[in-house]
Amino acid sequence: MRHHFSSRAASAKRSTIRELLKLTEQPDIISFGGGLPAPETFPHEELAAIAQELLLKEPHNVLQYGTTEGSRTLRTEVAKWLGDQNIHVTLHDLLVTSASQQGLDLICKAFFDPGDVVFCGLPTYLGAVQAFSLFQITKIGVPLEDDGMDIDELESRIVAARREGKRMKGIYVIPDFQNPSGITLSLEKRQRLLEVARAYDLLIFEDNPYGHLRFSGEPIPSIFSMDDEGRTIMLLTFSKVLAAGLRLAVMVARGDLMDVLVRVKQPTDLCTSKFTQMIAARFMQRHGLDRHLAEIRPIYRAKKEAMVAALEKYMPNEEGLRWTNPDGGLFVWVWLPEGVDAEEMLPRAIAHKVAYVPGASSYVDGGGHNTMRLAFSLCALEQIDEGIRRLAEVVTETIASLKAGARS
């Protein structure tokens, strides 16, 4: 029956990495693979009490269809919360989505025809790459530096794409503690990014699931808040700050950008679950997201510190072997010495009962073979040292066998 598939669906692939990571669900494997939030951060008792109360007291409301834009109660809470962060929006600037992955899908639908160009980081978020691919969008990668996307490179790639007559639509950027690298875009580069977007009339898709998980250093203003032209669409999600299972996020955009997003969401799902929206809204009213965030950030900080300390303790001293040390988020990124292929190394790691995500799947240019992503979020704190000890053994063995191969 394959001949009935749309050309778009026929080209959609399952992520080989996600398939591989299923292997790592065995209990004796220490997995730094899945980029999942720490389950101990979910305020399940508070959510249970709210859910029960909503079902008993407001069933006619929470079990009903809602508007496509999303619950007014939730949007009011989000607008207040953003206002406290100096991001001033009205309810019309907010669209509730079934988590940010839907936001990415809506961006593809609203702004891209097949062959249109999006610029993204090298590396970038795999789920965004999958969405762009499904919509037959041309992805042009731009290398990341320690302070985020190389803006000079971005500009030269824009100029080259224009020369080739490509239709460019926007730049996809994850500004804080990027997935997968943990890298943060500096303030200066945020300003330059806006200037470049203005000069070439591009949109900016600012996907920021991790900014509120900053556990050290000073917050940097969002690109959306610095944009006085309204060409930035910001995606915020409840997945990492409350609970991923609620599947709830908010898109922030102005004017006709918001209008088209609402129009493409309507046939996608009519509306996001009113029940989960009201759970999040009541949580914000009753407990406050900031208070909750203040409680969960130390959990992530402790895990990140344990991971970086273990990397320093166990990893061999080899040229080219280095890692990021982020001030927030869920991920540490490792560059292995040239010639080490993290995907080829994975079966050896699984045999040593440790797992990670090879970085190459996050590169749209076929590069990144010597990189890997380590999520410090999901493991229990006590497992991190042992997992990194195992991983360092695997890395040491792999480098040794490469050197032996080169000699023979």
Ligand code: PMP
């Ligand atoms: N964007 C980025 C950068 C992510 O890392 C993720 C989740 N890992 C998402 C979007 C999707 O998150 P959700 O759909 O849970 O909001």
